[in-house]
Amino acid sequence: MRFLIVTGLSGAGKTQVLHFLEDMGYYCVDNMPPSLLSKFAEICYKSQGKINKVALGIDIRGREMFSEIFTELSSLKNYGYDYEILFMDASDEVLVKRYKESRRLHPLIRDDGRIIDGILAERQMLKELKERANHVIDTSDLLVRQLKDRIYSLFAEGVKESTITINIISFGFKFGIPMDSDLVFDVRFLPNPYYVEELKYLTGYDSKVRDYVLKFPQTHEFMTKLVDLINFLLPHYIEEGKNQLVISIGCTGGKHRSATIAIKLYEALKKSGYRVIISHRDIDKREA
Structure with missing residues (x-):
């Protein structure tokens, strides 16, 4: 089991990281009270494999409860529960800029406080936790795509980054796109x-319908070009951070040709190792 604690400075990218981890199949909980850490770990470790990848977001939003985290980390160690700490960091200048752009208050200051004062106070509070971290990522100069690459390289556990989900939908134009x-x-x-x-x-x-549609030369030529196009596009979509692609294939009523081509495309992309979902929106609709 992989038990990951995601922490760090407010504004350094913890929430974005949790989104990436969730897309990778991690069970994610943000802003968990530190006092619940060991109890939650116990539940996960005793789930008999139902939960095998966990990421918890813990930070100073818990205020006075945050001091309990070191007691809880000691409890995890005493119970024999393995864990990793990922610490998200960024320069003071970048954090100030992000807060100004978002127009949000730092969690450690009041309405009349200065953002930099909150950042410096938080940095001091988190100093020991950063020293204990297994991984530290400084996001000061990272694009979102680059941050995603770092997270996948550290925590994907052999799963290729193409966790993009491809939804293939067959439909009838008479019912709308x-x-x-x-x-x-x-x-x-x-x-x-x-x-x-x-x-x-x-x-x-029905195989009789598929056999009929697929027996024509133009069908084979189209399928070859379609699969080549999608295989060309997918790495570029993934590189840009896209995690879902909806491919719609339409014919007149959505029952014969579009369903056949959708099935063949589904099979081809599955064979290439992608996560693919297929649905036939209009296949059971009655003729108007």
């Missing part, structure tokens, strides 16, 4: 099984 589409492909140029009497009332779920 899915509103969350990133890419839309129109396959109405392919021969339509609807006009073949024995296939009319079947769908792309």
Whole structure:
């Protein structure tokens, strides 16, 4: 089990890191009271494998409770619970700039206080915790994409960074294009099984329909070009930090051609090792 405590200076990127870890399959809890740390660890370690990757965000928002963290860390060690500490840091100048841009108050100052005073006080409070950290990341000069790369390199545990989720949706143009589409492909140029009497009332779920659609040369050429295009795009989407891609494939009614092409694309991307989800939005809709 991997038990990770994410802490550090306010404004240094803890929340963003927890989002990345959540996308990687970690069970994440932000702003956990330090006094609950050992109890929560016990629950996780006794979950019999139901929880095997945990990331907890702990910081000075807990104010007076924060001092309990060292007692809790000692308890974790005494109980034999392994843990790691990731400390997020940034320069004073960068933190001041981020607070000014967000127009938020530092958690250690009041309305009439100076941001820099809160940062300096927090840095002093966290000094010992930083010294105990297994990993320290300074985000002063990091882009979001670069921070993501660092987190994946440290905590992905062999899972390639392409944890982008690909949603493939087949649909009928007569019912409208899915509103969350990133890419839309129109396959109405392919021969339509609807006009073949024995296939009319079947769908792309049926092998007879798929065999019919796939027997044409233009279908094979289109599939080759489509898979090549998607495989070209995916690494670039991942590099830019995109974690979900919705590919919509449409025909007239969403029952035959689009469903067939969606299934073939799903199989191709699955084979390449991507996380893929397929749905057929209109396949069971009745004709108007």
